[in-house]
Amino acid sequence: MSEEKTTSRRDFVMGAATGVGVGAIGAMGLYSYTPAAYRRFAKAPRGNREEFGAVRRVRVTNISETSWFDNGMLMGDIMAAGGLLVNQYTIGWPPFGNGKGIAKGSFESGLESIRKMIPGDLDEAWALQTKLGVHPENPGGFSCLIEVESLDGTIHKYLLDSGWSFDWMDKAFKREKIDQMLAAHDIEALFLSHEHWDHFWGLPVTLKYDNRIPIYVHSGYYKEGLQYIGASGHKGKLVIQDKPIEKVIPGMVVIKYDVPIINRVFGETSLAFNIKDKGLVSISGCNHQGILQCTAYMRNNLKYDNNKFYGIYGGLHISPFEDWDPKYDDLVIALRQYEFEKIGCNHCTGVITAHKFVERGYPVVKGTARFRSKTPDYLGNGDTIEF
């Protein structure tokens, strides 16, 4: 009798142990990836969206989007220096070369070599760095001019980023008459989107013409970056942005994204505009935060006309090295549902991505492929877009 009881208890326990597995695995398989399981995800509420005024019109002139001319060379340098985690100042690229070659550079030794020449004598500084730096023929830079017409008709001019090569950027500035605008103090501020070489290291070129221009940077700038701003002769206001949203003028804000970026850079800022009767426009350097993350944040935190995300401009950081991964196709496919009216892209968007946008019939504003820009499928050097 008691033996029977023990047996049946033993059987019960064995059955129960097996049943737990069957039940759990069964539930995992039959419920987890079903529409019913996803009913619990309410659509994310749009938070307390900020009213920030409006502007009438925004015009962007692409001064330079060719950050470097040879992808293979740039990628090769990064890999030879130890890969995507290596501190950008140690790679040995100009203007932080020290003659020791790849991966042997340092911020201090590089800066020391040109300290006395920036921003006054950039020709000499770049000529010297052509000897000291790794692959000095490769740098170009990213920079654009933004002209904003306020509702009262006044025109405000801003620069987003200052490129990389002193030589290339100086020529590009002259081509678009940025040098004269800066010298006349027509440009109200320089926004440095992030600390990367191709957006930031050409800073002395801006300061050569106007060393009092207010500069906005992300609070993730490293001490080297801040030191470089000072050493380049900056005498104006420096805004180190801590707030997620910084107002500039009515209808224009700077949005701060905290993201780790390759080669030891932290954070990127983007500009957002509310265009009267049209809607929201975002203007970015690289969009390292991801164009859809950028879009989602602005959508959830800003109030804008028509409730419409009207357009975007900038590098979309999809395939900057023309590498590919099916996940980029996911972006290309998914972009349709965001219903932008105007897409201005270039730089780290990648040529292949631009082709794919065009093939899908997205409203990509085409360019003219001048001044070493690679394709007319996107906005090249010297091209403009208006929102």
Place this chain on the structure above:
Amino acid sequence: METDGTAPGYLESRKLVKRWSGPWPALANTLLLAILFYATWWIFQDPRGIMRLYTPYVGYMYCRWLLIILIWVAYIFDFWPFRRGWIGRTHPVVKGLVLTAFSVAVMLLIIEGFFMRVLGDYGISYMSPDRLEAMGITRFYALEYATEAIMMFAVIASWLSPAWVVAVENAPWGKLPQPTRGVTIMLVTFLFSTIVYFLTMHSHMAILFYPWQQYTAITPGYWETFANTVSGNFHIGWIMCCTVTVWLYETIWERYPFNLIQTDWLRRLTAFFGIIAIAVALCFFLYYTQDLVWGETIRGTKRLMAPDWRWLHVGEMAIFWLVPMLFLNFYCGNWPTRFSRPVNVLLRTFITIAAAIVLYVVYYKTAHLFLGVQKGFSHPQQFPMIPTIWLINIMLINMWFMDGWPGWKAVPKTTEELAASHQEIVARDVKWSPALGVGLAVGVVGGVAIYVLVVAVLPWLGQMVTIIEGST
């Protein structure tokens, strides 16, 4: 001497006995594993080390191919062409070195010879990095694309090859002598792997190139709507779960519960497809857990919020479970063993899940400090499958090629022990009874309740717990 099919394989014929009592064998072997892991990681994989194969795909390919070749040598070929006598009498360290060198040589022959040269030069251009580079792709990415494709064969094979041994019990070639049996099973599982590759990863490779190679592959893949991505990572998710489930079934589950089935063909078929069913359930569940913790995916976004990465992470999570599973089986005598088989199996499952969670948290908190990988869950330079499988490779070498040296040594099983292990194929310790049936019903309810509880707790956990500060 050549083994014929009726004699037990070497791994079956040996019994591993501890050299010392107490926890010392496990501790000694753990120390050896740690030293070997870190030294070889630095030499071969670490991005700051010597060969820097962790790009990540180049290193991942070697890692996965070595795994499958270890499985072939020990499980499929039963150490052929090495003689049983030599295997039996040679010092474990010498054996480990020789057999590992042999495996590496075979691996290089297959990768550099068969895939990159034969297939790459005469059949499929994306298998050859040189060809891709000649067509204008940057060297770095040419290597990444080609190695990703070659790696996927190994990923699929490391599910199918052991599944043939473990679930299908080598049928119908189990009685063939070596090397005929090994060659047959290798070729058959390789054929199946190739078919699965074409059905899963070929479309993924075809859309890597511009324009989509629509005349040679279905573009985009048929799974696009279902998986919410065109990426083949969806397949990596469930296939990795299959690999892990095969070993789950073989090690801590002791082939329970499918070994209750007495009819050979039915047991084999059920086990093979049962493993797939369990793996798919695991895959869906692991995907869902991520959505619960991190929020629903947004297609087209990068990294953590992207569906393609979440599918990849399913595989990564599964692999974090495989490590404690093998450790418990190899170095802890499949503890606990004192209860009935189903209870042991359930306890081991809970123990290894808990250990996997600990490993997961510790890995993401510390890996960037000592492995040279990037901080964050979803960073492209964060590929936990490489270090975990690298460690598993070393564990397999230690147990299969070195008989568990230094903590263990191999002694031949007695005739009775051999007979007992032969009996094992069908388990007779669990028999149907009304009490078992009641238990089963109660257990199923309990299992579902556990699931419901986990699903309820995860979103809260996602809000409360941050594993990595300031990174995604």
